[in-house]
Amino acid sequence: MNVYNTSSVLVLNSYNFSSEVVFPAFLFATLSYMIILFCNLILILTIILNKSLHHPMNLILLNLPVHDLIGASAFFPQIIKEILTDSRTMQYSTCVAQAFFIHIYAGGSVFTLTAMAYDRYIAICCPLKYNTVMTNAHIMRLITFVWASNLVTMGVLFILLLRLPRCRSELTQPYCDNPSLLSLVCANTTINNIYGLVVVAVSQVIANGMILYTYLQILIACFRSNRSDTKAKALQTCATHLTVFLLLECLGLFTIISYRLGSISPHLRRFLGMSTLIFPPTLNPIIYGLRTKEIREKIMHFFKNKILPS
Template sequence: MDTSSLNTSSFLSLQGLGLPPQGMYAAFLFATLSYLVILFCNLFLMATIIMNKSLHQPMYFLLFNLPINDLIGSSALFLQLIKEILLDSRYIEASSCIAQAFFIHVYGVGSVLILSAMAYDRYIAICNPLKYSTIMTNSHIAKIITLVWLVDLLLIGVLFFLLLRLPRCRSLISQTYCDNPSLVALVCADTTINNIYGLFITASIQVFAVGMILYTYLQILLACFKSKRSDTKSKALQTCATHLTVFLILECLGLFTIISYRIKQLSPHLRRMIGVSTLIFPPTLNPIIYGLKTKDIRQRINMAIRKTVNP
């Protein structure tokens, strides 16, 4: 594409992968296979929950939202990345860039909120088992899921409303994909409000999520130690270990990504790798971890595989 024909108000330039021409084939293969694996694993987990009535429980209704959210984030990244590699172009329409950034941030906030809601569900199930069925009714679960998505969309909607009101005078995105910090860097006006609101979202979501996890898991551990039934204790700890593993993977990658933006001396290539990893590893690992570690889901998957192999 002729750069002289670009209108900076309509097109933006992504930093690109920085690969030699012969490396683009490997990049295309890796991106395509990664996206297909993410699609297969998450859709398979969703289909398993939908098709098995024994999994139509509050825990799995909440879990069902996790692969939906993972597909939003991975699709926002990979569809644009694969298009960029195929067309050998680093240019993207401003509207497409903003849409990609919006859905990537919806994915980030949504992951934390969904995992927090799942921690609350496990807390009720283990610490108040006799009241679980009366508390976690279908209507209550529907309210929790609706609240999670509404809060997610509202927080990110305001973030991008604050961004879109500002004029843009630069066009080079410092990442291989679009996100809010990279778009704010293109603005030629005072971004103090944007920076404060961005930090507010990050801090409040982290305080809420980490506080929820610490409180619920402390109560769960205390309940497990008090319990005299070894089978109940083992099942509770296994379920919580699965949830905690997924949460820690997301938190570590998210923290590294946030810190990478604050360290100016960090290599741009390393910063881009950290950012992309947050959108690749959780969507890939989450359905695998839940499929292997959650007994009910593992049994249903094994039954589906046996029926396929020996119809």
Template sequence: MENHPNTSSSTMLTQRYDIPPEGVLPVFFLASLSYAMILLCNLILLLTIVLNKKLRQPMYMFLLNMPVNDLLGSSAFFLHLFKSLLSDNGRLWFPACVTQAFLIHIYAAGTVLILTAMAYDRYVAICLPLQYNAVMTQGHVARIVASIWLLCLLLIGVLFFLLLRLPRCRSTVHNIYCDHPSLLALVCVDTTLNHAYGLFTVAVTQLLANSVIIFSYFRILMVSCRSRRADTKVKVVQTCATHLFVFLFLEILGLCTIISYRVKQLPPTLRHFIGSSTLIFPPWLNPIVYGIKTKEIRSIIVHFFRSKITKSCASKLCFSS
């Protein structure tokens, strides 16, 4: 299958993991543990917001989309990873390869836009507190959430439409998972339009996100500096520092991934690790950061587990007596 002209081939071959036979089982166990933690943490955050009426505020409605998006991206990556480790090959059906790439790019764009919406919400809450309820109505929040997903689907949908219209003459994906740059490298005709549109999608999402976030946090910083109340400053710092950390962490990982594609001298193992890190660390970190740092969510989760432990202990005491 190695790069023979074959536009009709429905089977792809992704890059194999450079793992010795004795290391496959430990890697599979570590990957399973990582994916289980991602599932557990994101589902806890998701169910906590969905099942508690106290968390019907706009901030939590935006946050609700984060675990959904993280589960999409991480599942698209880990399910193929498990298959590759168990079968010791990277063979993948072409529609499955395209689906994986599509979900990964939806995840990347969605993360940036969700964080942008959360920054806008914090701007209105801190800079326009008296107008917050009038501005952030349920209808307005629903329109923002719908716009995020529609914009993701539109941008990424067009990106893959432009890709799929081109004939393929290669079948080896030079990456451990399928993404748009790797699939575009399989095409043997002019891809100038595809590259131009790819840059356009990156420019739109990054320009929109960075403009809103820089403006929002600049105004929040100004309001914080003008405030004479120490507790207000502490609250602003605690609220915004977490959000900025998550956003900057994601941007750094994304930048490193883009650079790793351009640096040909980079060892393949390091390039694969950098590319995978964007799909592993944010989905694992986001629910922990927002679950622990958000007081309301933390108190609900702690109360739930305490009540379960108390009931369990009480039932055991009753049974023993």
């Protein structure tokens, strides 16, 4: 017989660092979080404060560092607290909030990158229609759809989770997400599992289908173009975008698959999960800030004239 657990405190599967490793781990986590905050905030401020950067691609791109900040801020403060205090407990409500924002980060990043692929497709394959199609109103509808669909999808996911009673209080992960919270439940989770799989399948079909179609069309358009400078610029933009998308997709999918396969090492699962929350938010602003000429020049101008004036 299962006894339902009404305790509001959960026990985490902590890192079990030795005393010699605590300080390097704290330093790594703190520096990683500071780098993510700094780079993403610089990217956001650069786009917002420079009207010359207020064109469709950058307005869509602006949502990517926002999602990165949401994911990093849901993950790092709790991890840093665990390392410093050697705490193995967390309030259930805090755990649910952390899991919700981590899923918002993951889903929002995928949807935003898909919207960016759509923008590049219109710009490169239908350049004469670009200004007509990608109006400010259309961009706002696109961004609103990305946020609304993500919030509704993840909201339903966690509503389905919270309706179920718990009879366990020990998490298998050092941080919270939907699968680890679902492992605490001692009730029928068929509806949750089906909904989760449908959400993953539909989002992956839409995102990967859109990316595959747009990039095939972009490659065809580039090879048909007689202008080498246009071809090089388009391919550089697409390569940057594709790198970011594949990094997030590979880490995210491997993490999801690892939960479904019992033979996967729990240490590998933790590494994949934490990598999804560390590497994309760190690399995204660096990749877009350095690889996008307009943004790079504005950032350098800002530092030269505002931060380090001669």
